[in-house]
Amino acid sequence: MRRSAPGLSDLKQALASDEAVPSPWPHVVVRGELGLARQEWLHTNGAGAFASSTVAAMHTRRYHGLLVAALDPPRGRHVMLSHVDVGVDPNEPGVRRRPKWELGMHQFPSVDPEDTAFYLACFDQDPLPRWTYEVGGGQLEVCLALVRGENAVVLRYRWQGPQSVRLTLRPLLAVRHMHTLLRENGGMSNRVELRVGTAADGATYNEVRVQPNRLLPRLCFRYQGTFVGSPDWWRRFEYLREQERGLDFQEDLWTPGHVDLVAEPGSSSYLVVAVESLPEGEPEALLQAARAAIQAEDPGPSAPVLVRRLSIAAEAFRCDEGANPGVIAGYPWFEVWGRYALIALPGLYLVPGKVDGAIRVLRGLIEQMQGGLAPNRLPDSGGAPEYHAADATLWLFEAARQLVDVVGEEHPFVVEELLPALQSAFEAVLHGTRHDVHLSADGLFAAGRKGEALTWMDAQVRGEPVTPRVGCPVELQALWAKGAETLARIARAAGDDALATRAEAAAQTTRKAFQRRFWCEDTGYPYDVISAEEAGVGAVRDATIRPNALIALAVDPDCFTPDQATALLERVRLELLTPAGVRSLSPADPSYVRWYVGNAEERDKAYHQGAVWPWLLGFYARAARRSSSLGEHVLPLLRRFLASAAGNALALGFVAELCDGEPPHTPRGCVAHAAGVAELLRALLWDLPDGEPSSG
The missing domain is CATH 1.50.10.10 (Glycosyltransferase)
Structure with missing residues (x-):
C-alpha cells in the first residue's frame, strides 16, 4: 500500500502540554542570574558544522564552540573558534583602557563564576541564537548564524543606547579536533596577515588571516574597526561537564589579538570567521539566509x-x-x-x-x-x-x-x-x-x-x-x-x-x-x-x-x-515505560542501574542497564496504537508521554539521548539525539493523528 506523506499542517489534534508553550522558539529570561543560563543551545549549518554552548556562553564541554567546522563534511569536525569575548566601554575619544563591562563568562580554577558580574538579560533562538545584554544604560544584542553549507560563522553586534560605545572583540581559538583538548605549546604560529578585501558591490572590508596550527586550514576574519595584533595564550579554561564524565577538562586557548570598533545607537557591526576563505555575500545577507533556511522547517501556527x-x-x-x-x-x-x-x-x-x-x-x-x-x-x-x-x-x-x-x-x-x-x-x-x-x-x-x-x-x-x-x-x-x-x-x-x-x-x-x-x-x-x-x-x-x-x-x-x-x-x-522514555532494563532485575552517572566505565555499565531511552517511545506508540486493548483511549496517554519526553531536555528544543532510570529522570548523554527527535515526530504524525494507524 502507498502511504501519502502527511503535511505537517494537517495535524489538528492539539497537545495538552503545548497550551502553556505558545511558541516553538526557545526564550530564556536570565536577568543576570547565571543559574538560569546553564541549559545548552545548538545551531547547525546543514553540512555537519555546528555551534553550541550554554545560554551563558560559558562552555562546559570540550565540544562547545562558536564554529565547530566539518572539514570533510559532514565529518572531520574541529573546534576552530571557541569564543569571541566582548568588552563594552563608553566611547571616549583618545581614551584606551580595559573595557568597563566584560561580557564573557568562563570557568577558571578556584574562581566561582557566580561571583562574576553577569549582564545577560535574555536569550532567544528564533531561529538564530541571540543574546541581549544590559550594560551602560543600553542593550547590546549579539546574534550568531552559521553560513549554510560552509564552515563559517557570522556574528552581529547591534547596540541600542543613548550614545555610542566602543566594543572590543577578542576571538579565542582552539583549532583542534572536537574530541581532543588544546594545551599551550610552542608550535602555534603567531603570524598574522592583514588584508583589504573587496565585496561584490565594490565596497572594501578588513580581513585578518591566521593559521596557528599548520596541520589545519587557516582562519579568516572579516571585521569592521581596527585589529590590534597581540598573539597570546589564555589558560586553564575548565569544562565541568567533562569533569563530571571523569575526563580531562582543562584547556588553553590562543588568540591572535582583538578588534576595536565603535558601535553607534541602532547600528549593526559584524564579525565573520571562516575556515580557509571568507564566504561570498554580505554578512547580513548570510545571516538572513541561515534564518530563512531554519524558519522554512517550521510547519506554522496551525500545527x-x-x-x-x-x-x-x-x-x-x-x-x-x-x-x-x-x-x-x-x-x-x-x-x-x-x-x-x-x-x-x-x-x-x-x-x-x-x-x-x-x-x-x-x-x-x-x-x-x-x-x-x-x-x-x-x-x-x-x-x-x-x-x-x-x-x-x-x-x-x-x-x-x-x-x-x-x-x-x-x-x-x-x-x-x-x-x-x-x-x-x-x-x-x-x-x-x-x-x-x-x-x-x-x-x-x-x-x-x-x-x-x-x-x-x-x-x-x-x-x-x-x-x-x-x-x-x-x-x-x-x-x-x-x-x-x-x-x-x-x-x-x-x-x-x-x-x-x-x-x-x-x-x-x-x-x-x-x-x-x-x-x-x-x-x-x-x-x-x-x-x-x-x-x-x-x-x-x-x-x-x-x-x-x-x-x-x-x-x-x-x-x-x-x-x-x-x-x-x-x-x-x-516495568519499562516512564514519562521520559522506555527503560533499557526492568527495575526488578538485579543488574538494574538507577542512575547514568560516574566516570566513563561506570556510565558504560549503566548505558543499557536501566537508562531510559526517549526514541523507544516511538516504537511503544506504534505497537500500542495497533495492539493495545484500550483502543482509541490510549491516544491521549501516548501523546502525554511523547510531550513529556520531548520536554525533558538538555539542549533547548531538542531531545536528549537518554535519561536516568529513576525519577526525576534527569536527561543525560548527548544533548541532541537524532533518533529521539525523529521517532517522537514520526509517532505524533504517523501513529497518533486522527484516522487510521500507520501500516507498521
Whole structure:
C-alpha cells in the first residue's frame, strides 16, 4: 500500500502540554542570574558544522564552540573558534583602557563564576541564537548564524543606547579536533596577515588571516574597526561537564589579538570567521539566509507547538547541504552512524515529505555496503567505514519499507538501486557473512561471537560487552522477517517472482520459529536472546525483561499472537515505560542501574542497564496504537508521554539521548539525539493523528 506523506499542517489534534508553550522558539529570561543560563543551545549549518554552548556562553564541554567546522563534511569536525569575548566601554575619544563591562563568562580554577558580574538579560533562538545584554544604560544584542553549507560563522553586534560605545572583540581559538583538548605549546604560529578585501558591490572590508596550527586550514576574519595584533595564550579554561564524565577538562586557548570598533545607537557591526576563505555575500545577507533556511522547517501556527519544535529540531541532523549527505546521530559527539541514520530516516525525511533527501541518504549508505552489509559507523576522523553491527543492515530493510510506503514499489530508485542492495543483503545472510551473521537451522537470524556487541545495546567495558547478546536477539528476528517480506513485495512488483517467493518463504520460516521458540511462559514476555541451537551444550534462553521485544512487536506484529502482544505491552507499561522514555532494563532485575552517572566505565555499565531511552517511545506508540486493548483511549496517554519526553531536555528544543532510570529522570548523554527527535515526530504524525494507524 502507498502511504501519502502527511503535511505537517494537517495535524489538528492539539497537545495538552503545548497550551502553556505558545511558541516553538526557545526564550530564556536570565536577568543576570547565571543559574538560569546553564541549559545548552545548538545551531547547525546543514553540512555537519555546528555551534553550541550554554545560554551563558560559558562552555562546559570540550565540544562547545562558536564554529565547530566539518572539514570533510559532514565529518572531520574541529573546534576552530571557541569564543569571541566582548568588552563594552563608553566611547571616549583618545581614551584606551580595559573595557568597563566584560561580557564573557568562563570557568577558571578556584574562581566561582557566580561571583562574576553577569549582564545577560535574555536569550532567544528564533531561529538564530541571540543574546541581549544590559550594560551602560543600553542593550547590546549579539546574534550568531552559521553560513549554510560552509564552515563559517557570522556574528552581529547591534547596540541600542543613548550614545555610542566602543566594543572590543577578542576571538579565542582552539583549532583542534572536537574530541581532543588544546594545551599551550610552542608550535602555534603567531603570524598574522592583514588584508583589504573587496565585496561584490565594490565596497572594501578588513580581513585578518591566521593559521596557528599548520596541520589545519587557516582562519579568516572579516571585521569592521581596527585589529590590534597581540598573539597570546589564555589558560586553564575548565569544562565541568567533562569533569563530571571523569575526563580531562582543562584547556588553553590562543588568540591572535582583538578588534576595536565603535558601535553607534541602532547600528549593526559584524564579525565573520571562516575556515580557509571568507564566504561570498554580505554578512547580513548570510545571516538572513541561515534564518530563512531554519524558519522554512517550521510547519506554522496551525500545527501543535510540539510538532513545530520537533520539526525544527529535525533539521539539525540532516546534512543535505554538503557533497556527502548523511545524518549526524547526535550532538555534540556522535558521528555518522548507519544504524541511527536508518532508524531516524522516516522521522527526519519521510514525515516532512523530504523524499529526495531520504533517497540521497539511502544511496550514500548503499554505496558504502560491503559483502551485503550496510556500514554502521563512518568515523569522524575519516578512514574506512566500520561494519561491526549486525542490525544496521536490518534497519536498512525497515527504512526501505517505510520509503516504499510513501513512494510506491515502482519508483526508479526502489527498482534500480534499493532492490539490488536488499537482495545482496538477503543473499549474504542466507550464505553467511562476517561477524558470523547467518540463519539458524530453523530460520532464525543469528549473529556474533563471544566478545562482540552487534546490536544497539553495544556498550563495552574493557573490551567486553556489558549486554552480551550473541545468538538470536529478539528484535533482529522481527527486522529480518519484515525485511524479507519487504524484499518480496518489491521483487514481486519488479517481476522477479522467484526472488519474491524465496523472500516470502524466509519471512514465514522465521516467524514460525519465532512463535515456537521465543515466548517465555514464566515471564509472559519474549526471551531477549536465545541461542541458534534449540537444545544441547551452549543452548541459551535469556528471559531478561528489556525493550527489544517492544521493538519486535512494533516492527512485525505477525511474530506474535494478539494475546502475546497484549501481555507484552502490559509488561512494558508496568516495568519499562516512564514519562521520559522506555527503560533499557526492568527495575526488578538485579543488574538494574538507577542512575547514568560516574566516570566513563561506570556510565558504560549503566548505558543499557536501566537508562531510559526517549526514541523507544516511538516504537511503544506504534505497537500500542495497533495492539493495545484500550483502543482509541490510549491516544491521549501516548501523546502525554511523547510531550513529556520531548520536554525533558538538555539542549533547548531538542531531545536528549537518554535519561536516568529513576525519577526525576534527569536527561543525560548527548544533548541532541537524532533518533529521539525523529521517532517522537514520526509517532505524533504517523501513529497518533486522527484516522487510521500507520501500516507498521
